[in-house]
Amino acid sequence: MYSSITAGVAGTGFIGPVHVEGLRRLGVRVKGLSSATLALAEEACQQLNLEHAYADFDEMLADDELDVIHLAVPNVLHYPMVKAVLAAGKHVMCEKPLAMTSEQGRELVALASQSKLKAGVNYNLRFYPMNLEVKQRLAQGDARIFTVVGGYQQDWLLYDTDYNWRVLADQGGALRAVSDIGTHWLDLVHFTTGLEVEAVLADLSTVHPTRRRPKGEVSSFNNEKLRDEDLEAISITTDDCANILLKFKGGAKGQLFVTQVSAGHKNRLTYDIATSDAAYEFNSERPNELLIGRRGAPSEFLLKDPALLTGLPAPYVNYPGGHNEGFPDTFKQCFRSFYDAILAGDAENPAESLYASFEDGLRELVICDAIIQSHAEQRWVYL
Incomplete structure (x- = not known):
């Protein structure tokens, strides 16, 4: 096809x-x-x-x-x-x-x-099957969402000798950790819950205001060890980590912690969505698992299994239970949704498409603007 x-x-x-x-x-x-x-x-x-x-x-x-x-x-x-x-x-x-x-x-x-x-x-992180399962459960129920808390943690820029074009504002933008990985979290929360950010209160931090850059370009996640004479000092203005409080339209509240200087966390996106019916906890370093918290009944530990994930997630689960699907699979499944839309042509219903549209991309840019303003003015900023 x-x-x-x-x-x-x-x-x-x-x-x-x-x-x-x-x-x-x-x-x-x-x-x-x-x-x-x-x-x-x-x-x-x-x-x-x-x-x-x-x-x-x-x-x-x-x-x-x-x-x-x-x-x-x-x-x-x-x-x-x-x-x-x-x-x-x-x-x-x-x-x-x-x-x-x-x-x-x-x-x-x-x-x-x-x-x-x-x-x-x-x-692409929308396309972990467990995230699609959460989206379906929240859409099918009538539970009220109280809070959404979580973060995105990495350690690949932990040392002042860690360098990539992303740390430069003129190459990556005024925001770095928030833009590079924080927007993944924001997009995923919007996608799974349908909540829209109404206001932000942000505190940004540049842990290494000076980094030592190799005198030749390096690729992302490069672990090569360089000598001091191979390095040059550069000033950094972009964020290494951020704490962000969120207000969502309708009254739900949120909290996001983003960092690229947290030792041992290679690529850890987490969220905990608390509703009047249940709580949903996800960790991208264990992406085939979903913890569903209950108050009046035993909590559930759901493992990815096509026999159990029906409806919305079903087309995006390609391996049997116990056969883990991970980061590379999210790209394949994101592109599946996108290429299905290309094949559908004018018959595509954008409301049914699961890939992120340019409108979704713009939403994250607008939120980033508000985060920059909030940090600069040390106050809540409404979108």
């Missing part, structure tokens, strides 16, 4: 090959890659056994065989590249965040709407 669609991927860093793998597992033809240089594209294509390395992004745009382009490039490139893809008449799946500013995001939402093309943002 998906083999009728041909895709190209821009970006050969950490996440570009993840897109390639997810697409190929789905059955999509991935013709090739573009990168910062032709040499990088050729190296990646050889490693991934792809047929074509594009000399540059413009050559990829000009390829009439490509129906879809995936953008797995630094944040600063999202806005101009999305505009170029839409202008070229191709569907686009963009890594988060959608753009550097909400003004850019609004423009991209308008352009995507005018183009009639499919446009998505890769908030």
Whole structure:
């Protein structure tokens, strides 16, 4: 079914090959890659056994065989590249965040709407089966949501010698930990609960105002040890961690803790959704498990099993119970939802699509604006 669609991927860093793998597992033809240089594209294509390395992004745009382009490039490139893809008449799946500013995001939402093309943002964590199960349970019941608390913790920027383009405001944006991983949590909470953020109270912290950068570029999650003479000091203004209080429309309250300097936590997203009926607890480092808390009955420990996850989660569970599905599977399943929409064409019902739209991407940018303002002014900011 998906083999009728041909895709190209821009970006050969950490996440570009993840897109390639997810697409190929789905059955999509991935013709090739573009990168910062032709040499990088050729190296990646050889490693991934792809047929074509594009000399540059413009050559990829000009390829009439490509129906879809995936953008797995630094944040600063999202806005101009999305505009170029839409202008070229191709569907686009963009890594988060959608753009550097909400003004850019609004423009991209308008352009995507005018183009009639499919446009998505890769908030892939929606597609852990247990998150789909929580979404279904909350939608089917009439329980009132009281609170949503949780966080996203990593340690890959723990030391002052840890460096990546994401720490630079001109490459990643004014926010870093919040934008890079915090928006995953915010998007997931909106997706599962349907709650809309009404106001934020934020406290941001830069643990390392000075980092020591390698005198050559490094990739994400690189553990290479460098000598002092190989490093240069740079000033950092982006956040290493953040505490954020949330007010949701309708009265529910929330709390989000985000950090990229928490030793031992490699990629830990957690939430605890407390309702008048039950509480739902999820941890992305144990993504095949869901704890369902009860007051007047025994609590449940639900393991991922296609025999038990019916309805909404069912199409996104591809392995039997006891056969774990993890991070790479979320990409495949996100792309499944997106490519189903492409195949449906005008018959697609956006209300039934599970992938994050450009409107969803814009929502996170608007929340980030409010977080920046709240921290600067040390007060609640209403959206």
